[in-house]
Amino acid sequence: MNETAPHDTTPLPPTPLSIVALDDDADFREFIRSALEGDGHEVRAVGEPESFFTACDVALPDLVLLDIKMGKTSGEQVLTDIRRRWPALCVIVVTGYPTLDSMRQTFKQDVFDYLAKPFTLDELRRVLAQASEAFDLGKRPQDRLRQELGRQIRLARTERAWTLKELSESSSVSVSQLSSIERGAHLPSLESLLSIATALGRSPSAWLQGAGF
Secondary structure, eight states, X not given: OOOSSOOOOOOOXXXXXXXXXXXXXXXXXXXXXXXHHTTTOEEEEESSHHHHHHHHHHSOOSEEEEESEETTEEHHHHHHHHHHHOTTOEEEEEESSOOHHHHHHHHTTTOOEEEESSOOHHHHHHHHHHXXXXXXXXXXXXXXXXXXXXXXXXXXXXXXXXXXXXXXXXXXXXXXXXXXXXXXXXXXXXXXXXXXXXXXXOOHHHHHHHTTO
């Protein structure tokens, strides 16, 4: 049976990330800060390794943007120290002077990706989105709950071979709301969750438990 409403293809907003950027170029630090804060990320941009490690000690970020060529400062040494202290921390290297040798050396230390300056904001966003997905970054408890409930509802509906329209008719929750809930874009209200679970013959408490609540 075909759906009677178009699938909701509105892209999800980027997952907010905590980012620490180390770069000796003040203009670049301001660009990174203003651009990424505008996307909802928390950005701490610093110009020397001491400030960088202090920032990470205060609150370890989701990922690091590391300039590998900073005048007297050795980005390679900073990367070595990062790997010694936080082996699993996601690192994205940025540099204005990329060479094949430097790329090989940094990737040996589990760098996620390599951005050559100048890069566009869209290129940076793409890499951040890929890192977020690969490392499962920035997930708050409510994010996990929203995504897990959507997954459980979609699985239960599929097992019944119901369309969104059929679930909507049984639960009195609109097709557009159901589509948004299943995609993990919105968290259902308690009333909607109970209606959906009842229609599917499922326990909402089991769904909540499966999401870690």
